[in-house]
Amino acid sequence: MKLKVLTLIIAVAFLSSCEGESKKAKEVSETQVIAKKVVEVDPMKDKGIGPITSIALSEVDEVMAAEGKEVFKTKCSACHKMSKRFVGPGLAGVTERRTPEWIMNMILNPEEMVAKNPLAKKLLAEYLSPMANQNLTENEARLILEYFRTVPSK
């Protein structure tokens, strides 16, 4: 009896000590699964991966948009122009092509997005420079989204 208990304890110790590694293995396989599904995504339904799961939009708030433009100028404009493709994609009309959640998640969580989100992965393949994490707050990302809503595609 004692012997069984001892073996059990050792077995538990063994399992828990290796748990970290098996978790990692799981993550890898999940990524692979996602990678296989690239084709069938509707961009206007994809919310991306990150802290933003749902956003309700009302009329454009011009004050927020103006603030968002300033944040964009400092933190983003070195790589993104509204009018044209630059280091990254041109952003005029981006809210017509992507969900608000996807846009904010791309700003707030770019490392995971370019690693796992099919649309973001496709962009990386096209532009080669991974989207930089500029460590914006959720509020700053929200302001930028509002600014984007004021710039339609031509």
Added chain:
Amino acid sequence: MKTIFKSLLAITVVSLVLSSCGNGGSKKGSQGALSSSAAEKVYVAPGEHDEFYAFVSGGFSGQLAVYGLPSGRLFKVIPVFSVDAEKAYGFNEETKPMLNTSHGFIPWDDSHHPDISQTNGEIDGRWVFINGNNTPRIAKIDLTTFETTEIIEIPNSAGNHSSSYVTENSEYVVAGTRFSVPFPQQDMPIDEYKGNFKGALSFISIDPEHGHMDIKFQIRMPGFDYDLSHPGRGDSHGWFFFTTYNTEEANSLLEVNASQNDKDFIAAINWKKIEEYVNNGGGKKMPANYAHNVYDEDTHTATSTMKKEVLVVDPSDVPGAIYFMPTPKSPHGCDVDPSGEYIVGSGKLAAELTIHSFSKMLKAIENKDFDGDAYGIPILSYEATLAGAVKQPGLGPLHTEFDGKGNAYTTFFISSEVVKWKLGTWEVIDRKPTYYSVGHLMIPGGNSRKPFGKYVLAMNKITKDRYLPTGPEVTQSAQLYDITGEKMELLLDFPTIGEPHYAAGCPADLLKPKSKKFFKLEDNKHEYAITSEADAKVVRDGNEVHIYMTMIRSHFAPDNIEGVQVGDKVYFHVTNLEQDYDVPHGVSMIGANTSELLIMPGQTETFVWEPKQVGVWPFYCTDFCSALHQEMQGYVRVSAKGSNVPITFTLDGDAVDAE
């Protein structure tokens, strides 16, 4: 039989467990001096962190190295007193003022004794201080950025060796002179040393919020050599202890002439008493000239201010504040145990270690148990302060640290060993060889009320055959011992930068959470910073050209600049627009007579280029920043002096613009 079976099974299961996880320790045999478990004790698996930081002085490299313990892995060399082309320290416009002194810009010093700031006698991990020995200075390193943020020069001092130890609430960092010199300096015959040269002990106040240093007062002591020091703690808080040698006041062939007296002194200084005297208007303001250099984290820029006055106190001004405790044979280390009761004097040439008792010292002072005086400073009777002695501990004792469990560890230079002995009984418990000629040793927190007595790090002056040879100059080294058991166990040798003198250590958890990851762009107050690519510009002002440039993965803005002329002085003011951890960019310009810049996210730095030849000259990013790092480059067109090519600057053929 059944028991044996159980044990066998258990062993089998255990070894299965260990080997299946890949980093287990079923090593075969334990040949050689080290047991296989020594390797396990210092092994920090890839991706895992060390338990302690060790800040190891670079000696004649002038710098401070950051290692992890127990692995001995080197993480960073913090430039302090010497220029460092890798980090542009002393090369960029922002940090050049850090190395300014009353003798002008000095690109080097000899860094000795790091000490971490304390609160209530425990290490608090805010700053580490270190002394420049040659051109006397004290530096402060910020332990959120691991950068040197302040350097103060010490006037009237020379060979700033009994430095830079911190009192238990970081009230002061102390700088004591090794050489006595004319005080103030003057032109006089060297052989008139005796009685005329004086030794400065400087008490530098530390502003509790920002750590800013200011020389509160200097004590003008007799013309001895002041070798090492340590603060009192606990009951002895408020006192500071300095070893002296050359009480003979010799000025030549000191190795003979300064070894004549049977005993030199440990000077006990009641700094609280002197502080009170000074706060009440005591002391004499003397003209002086010394640099105070401060690096501002918001402007990313250092400024150097020359100070013109220092407050001097003569021992006779404050009777009862300073006493001498006779200590045999040119004592070197002056170490105070965690309780503050014992002061260990290591007579370099003595047959035994001398331990003074603080409480006996107070009693001797009260009883006026004096044995004469030196320049009016009472000499306490040797027997009156003596707590005990460690008999025949080894040859050439230098330094002592404490484990917080009642044990002391002393290095012996001549017999190359660390000796463990017991406080109170003074008996030797263990001795282990070092390889070779050990100087200082360090237990994390070993100079505080609360040591972390798990490891001792011994720092050796000589390595000879310990490593692969590298020509006549071979590395110096540190050796790590496990001190958790009754006997010490040598775990690891690792090479060091320069010559390691003292080191300071602390638990990693004290610093890790507050280590800065990047500088926020919105806090950047650099005079030439621009926080948006749209603000990039090139401005001519006479023969000066100022380029306001940004960098982000992976381009400069602007990256094509025209209108520069031979003979111009071109300032590249470069801001890294990244706002993420570990994304520095570098920049270097062909033919610039300076180093690269290595610019952290959110930071601005400046270098100067004086083009001497007409042509189109490239610059590029020096720190591999992304997959397109090799694309991160640009050109400056240099025309002849007086040319009519206008200043223009572009990116992708256009004016640099946010839209």
